[in-house]
Amino acid sequence: MIEPFTTQPIRYVDPDGTPTQALPEKYTPELLRDLHAQMLRAREFDRKLITLLRQGRSTFYAQASGMEATQIGLARSLRAGHDWVWPYYRDHVLGMALGIPVFELLSQYLGTNSDTSRGRQMPHHFASKRFNFASVSSSIASQVPPAAGTAIAQKYLGTDEITVCTFGDGATSEGDWHAGVNMAAVNKAPCLFVCENNQWAISMHSRDQMASENVAIKARAYGIPGFYVDGNDIIAVMEVCTHAAEWVRAGHGAALVECLTYRVGSHSNADADAEKFYRTRDEVNEWLGRDPIARVEALLERLGHPVTPEERTGIIEATHREVDEAVLKAEATGEPDxxxxxxxxxxxxxxxxxxxxxxxxxxxxxxxx
Ligand SMILES: Cc1ncc(C[n+]2csc(CCOP(=O)(O)OP(=O)(O)O)c2C)c(N)n1
Ligand SMILES: [Mg+2]
Structure with missing residues (x-):
């Protein structure tokens, strides 16, 4: 039974891979290995993109390292290409997990002719019409009112689609966030709000910018359920997001899910030295100890289906090839006129x-x- 407004984040697996409760049957070793491979691919994608940046091929990037379970777990609870997504800038892993090809993302990062916006946006502002994935906007929380509007339209038109709107912890302090959540809630619109709480808004810790216990509890003020989940536990994210998405799809109205996670890298390439200026190395190390990828590896080991070093290397090398080929293919289309x-x-x-x-x-x- 998944309940809103728990005081502790909902969890199925401890950081050391020990299940805290019986795992639903669908989490077979095959599914867990697939989730692991997708998370590792996302982590490696971040590393490759930083290399591209250092080569001067692009100018802006915001890593999602550490947040893979949140974004991939959420993607697995949606109907790709059917439900609508109003994302925020750190959601390239969500986009990839929904099926947006790396070639399309890279075309946007590199601003080549193959980019659907043809280089007219700054890098990292991707979108996909095919996947109903609205364009990233850098203005914090500006996606929340349009997401509410999309969901109200879906209700009005009687579709079975839902809208998903993601944002960081910092976004929940913005006026747009409150206006959008209120509008979706009062209209009982099919909108699933998902907070990717990585605990920092650049250099501002969430404890310094909100007095509420957590983000999920903010849902109470708007009359919608707020679920608090361990965002580094992919099973917990999938279970809670699937539950909340089905509730929203059934016509009960909007819902909020808070995934508690951590950004282990810098905010963006414009924030190169986080540990020097606003957070400690100890804090980062503590969260590296709750890494979402290591957690699934530990679980698989416990279940007797360990990921071998060769398999890990295979996934990493395949990601390198995938990115390298996409870069060459995108660059071959030339620069827009x-x-x-x-x-x-x-x-x-x-x-x-x-x-x-x-x-x-x-x-x-x-x-x-
Ligand atoms: C309206 C607005 N105010 C300020 C900024 C500058 N800014 C860019 S990212 C950011 C932090 C956002 O933090 P959060 O919502 O937690 O997302 P995260 O980057 O941590 O994933 C800020 C303040 C902005 N882009 N837009
Ligand atoms: Mg944040």
């Missing part, structure tokens, strides 16, 4: 943009028009 800046918004360019286009054209042709 500068003229696309003026396309896709106005059918008739306003005068000031016409002037700017003419100015740029003159620059490109060395002054000759």
């Amino acid at each position: 500068w003229r696309i800046m003026f396309e896709d918004v106005y059918s008739d360019l306003p005068d000031h943009l016409r002037e700017q286009e003419a100015f740029l054209r003159a620059e490109q042709t060395g002054g000759a028009q």
